[in-house]
Amino acid sequence: MSDQEKKPRLEIEYCTRCRWLPRATWMAQELLTTFEADLGAVALVPGTGGVFQVRLDGEPIWSRDTDAAFTDAAELKRLVRDRIAPDRPLGHSDRPAAP
Template identity: 55%
Template sequence: MNNHIKIVYCTQCRWLLRATWMSQEVLTTFNDEVDELTLVPSTGGIFEIYANDKQIWSRKEMKGFPEITELKKRVRDVIAPERDLGHIDRKK
């Protein structure tokens, strides 16, 4: 399966750095599972993340940005549900 991640970010809000940091974290953690990661510039305060076309985060709906551990769990749940994330999965 071709797994892809898409991060849509607001250029007016200057969220490119946040989007690239999150993309680096996802690519580092899922280097064998992610085949493609796309950054999509947009406007209007948008910050949304999709895994295989399924929305896994919306800043507006969820009232903020994801913690990186939460983002990794959500990505994992879509692209590699059987994968153990080590210490992230063991945190309480």
């Protein structure tokens, strides 16, 4: 088994009818930039019905179904980090959001 196969696979499923491909690719870029050595793959998965869900090794870690508004990149990075590299600092992304 290669090193890439041992690393987690992240999937971003997005609604094609809602035209959320740009948002999905931006999130993928943000996550790959931050976790390039920690992720084995980042996949964009076309869907319909208003779906926007982020999964890590098949387990949902964020879904627009649960949160009416989209999350920001910093929150998504924290969610991924907490699962794959909990001791890793994220710099400015670790700062709490302003009220």
